[in-house]
Amino acid sequence: MEKTALNFTLNGAETGVFVDAGANLLDVLRRGVGDQTPKYGCGQGSCGACSVLIDGELHLSCLTLAETVAGKSVETTAGLAGGPELHALQKAFIDGFAAQCGYCTPGMLMAARALLDSNPNPSRDDVAEAISGNICRCTGYEPIIDAILAAASGSGRRFG
Amino acid sequence: MAVHHGRGFACINYPIGMNLGGDPSQALVHSTPDGKFMVTLSSIDLGQGMKSVTRQIASETLGVPVEDVYVDTADSDTGPHCMGSFASRGTHRVGNAVIRAATEARQQLLEAAAEELEVSAADLDTDGAGNIHVKGAPGRSITVADTAIAAQFKQGRTLSGRGIFLIPPSEADPDTGEMTPVSCFAHAALVVDLEVDDETGVVEVKEINSAYEVGRALNPKLVEQQLIGGAWMGVSHALYETTEPYYPDREHGPQDFNHYLMPGPAEVVTHNIAVLERPAEDAPYGGKGPGEMCANPVLPAIANAVYNAVGVRCDTLPITPEKILRGLRENGGAKPQGRR
Numbered sequence: 001m002e003k004t005a006l007n008f009t010l011n012g013a014e015t016g017v018f019v020d021a022g023a024n025l026l027d028v029l030r031r032g033v034g035d036q037t038p039k040y041g042c043g044q045g046s047c048g049a050c051s052v053l054i055d056g057e058l059h060l061s062c063l064t065l066a067e068t069v070a071g072k073s074v075e076t077t078a079g080l081a082g083g084p085e086l087h088a089l090q091k092a093f094i095d096g097f098a099a100q101c102g103y104c105t106p107g108m109l110m111a112a113r114a115l116l117d118s119n120p121n122p123s124r125d126d127v128a129e130a131i132s133g134n135i136c137r138c139t140g141y142e143p144i145i146d147a148i149l150a151a152a153s154g155s156g157r158r159f160g
Numbered sequence: 161m162a163v164h165h166g167r168g169f170a171c172i173n174y175p176i177g178m179n180l181g182g183d184p185s186q187a188l189v190h191s192t193p194d195g196k197f198m199v200t201l202s203s204i205d206l207g208q209g210m211k212s213v214t215r216q217i218a219s220e221t222l223g224v225p226v227e228d229v230y231v232d233t234a235d236s237d238t239g240p241h242c243m244g245s246f247a248s249r250g251t252h253r254v255g256n257a258v259i260r261a262a263t264e265a266r267q268q269l270l271e272a273a274a275e276e277l278e279v280s281a282a283d284l285d286t287d288g289a290g291n292i293h294v295k296g297a298p299g300r301s302i303t304v305a306d307t308a309i310a311a312q313f314k315q316g317r318t319l320s321g322r323g324i325f326l327i328p329p330s331e332a333d334p335d336t337g338e339m340t341p342v343s344c345f346a347h348a349a350l351v352v353d354l355e356v357d358d359e360t361g362v363v364e365v366k367e368i369n370s371a372y373e374v375g376r377a378l379n380p381k382l383v384e385q386q387l388i389g390g391a392w393m394g395v396s397h398a399l400y401e402t403t404e405p406y407y408p409d410r411e412h413g414p415q416d417f418n419h420y421l422m423p424g425p426a427e428v429v430t431h432n433i434a435v436l437e438r439p440a441e442d443a444p445y446g447g448k449g450p451g452e453m454c455a456n457p458v459l460p461a462i463a464n465a466v467y468n469a470v471g472v473r474c475d476t477l478p479i480t481p482e483k484i485l486r487g488l489r490e491n492g493g494a495k496p497q498g499r500r
Contacts, residue, residue, distance in 0.1 A: 046417035097385040100207030128425040135417060138207050140392025141425040143385060 011079025037077035048134030058114035077106035096147035100138030166469025170461035175342035177249035186240035190320035195305030202239035221262035223286030248451025255444030256325035264321030272311035361481030376446035390454020471495025
């Protein structure tokens with residue numbers, strides 16, 4: 001199958017990759033570029049594990065045609081930390097024990113990032129709604145909601 | 161038509177581990193040349209905290225800082241045998257195996273240090289901060305790192321240990337049928353408050369209050385995390401989850417996340433937990449591990465609360481609005497049982 005060149009910005013870095021016609025963004029990120037932070041959960045947009053930001057908006061990468069991100073900015077969990085300094089959300093997730101198996105965590109972090117970018121002081125209901133497209137099997141959601149609220153209020157870091 | 165409040169109670173006596181043909185787990189511990197310790201297991205961490213807890217146990221037994229202990233659970237092809245992460249057995253079985261392996265490795269560590277300090281190993285102790293010293297004479301000491309270097313480059317010995325914990329097979333007594341399949345039990349009691357809408361049959365869980373006795377909580381935050389997440393899964397099993405078909409036949413059953421019902425972040429239930437610590441004698445530092453018991457008592461408590469609210473006794477799961485409405489019709493309407 002003929003491949004076409006795709007250029008976009010991934011976590012701030014110019015990225016070029018050859019993609020098959022009709023390839024989805026999740027496959028291109030994981031197999032083409034090697035960013036394995038977006039997870040393959042259901043492949044049909046039901047679980048949220050593949051969530052990424054495209055030009056700042058939350059999208060399900062498994063349902064996104066890769067070629068539609070040409071020239072756009074894609075952000076994944078791999079770009080959350082600034083060098084050795086973790087993002088406030090990452091610190092809050094660690095401190096708040098907001099992950100168990102961790103498979104949903106990258107999607108949760110991106111959904112939370114999208115929320116806090118548009119609404120820095122969310123209510124508990126805002127947070128619940130923001131992550132309502134993300135399935136978690138382990139935590140019962142409560143620690144995740146608490147962690148996002150802690151990150152928003154700046155009370156996320158208790159140590160370190 | 162009204163919304164009825166109901167309260168249900170359940171308690172549980174939960175066996176840790178299982179026993180069919182015996183229940184073993186093994187652990188290996190060895191030091192690296194720089195005095196760090198590697199714990200090798202085949203016991204998989206599914207997110208329940210196996211790596212964290214075995215790391216703490218190894219650190220405590222070896223007498224070295226927890227930062228200097230690494231746990232490798234990578235591969236059941238190359239690691240020592242483990243029956244697996246199930247039956248709530250991980251902390252108890254694997255933890256005990258780690259204690260035995262770490263005890264042997266600690267002895268070798270002290271013997272190597274004794275050779276360097278020219279004292280008897282029996283006179284040595286660790287300070288938990290990376291040093292080995294003569295008891296009563298903290299100034300007479302050597303670091304764990306220097307001991308490991310000496311052992312491996314000068315003395316020619318390994319600092320390593322092997323451990324297995326086995327609950328042996330329990331045969332049934334031919335006369336009475338009595339057997340002892342389990343050595344250790346955990347316990348919990350749980351109260352659920354919920355509301356049932358007798359028009360729609362929808363159940364809304366309002367609050368859970370629970371008390372869990374899991375031996376010593378080796379890592380209290382991980383215990384709390386498991387109890388919260390597990391209770392959520394219990395609510396999910398009780399009210400939502402099923403792979404049974406809808407109508408008219410099995411073809412219409414749920415086949416993906418779109419049709420498989422689970423409560424989401426908007427259905428989070430307030431859950432107040434009391435953890436009672438009663439260290440178990442045969443458990444590693446007294447810790448039994450919460451495991452599956454996190455989810456189990458929620459189901460009967462919800463079934464009891466639904467009965468308490470509207471008088472419908474559901475004996476199959478999940479307790480769907482349809483089952484409640486059929487029960488209400490059979491009973492001629494809601495029959496609240498009231499508080500006793």
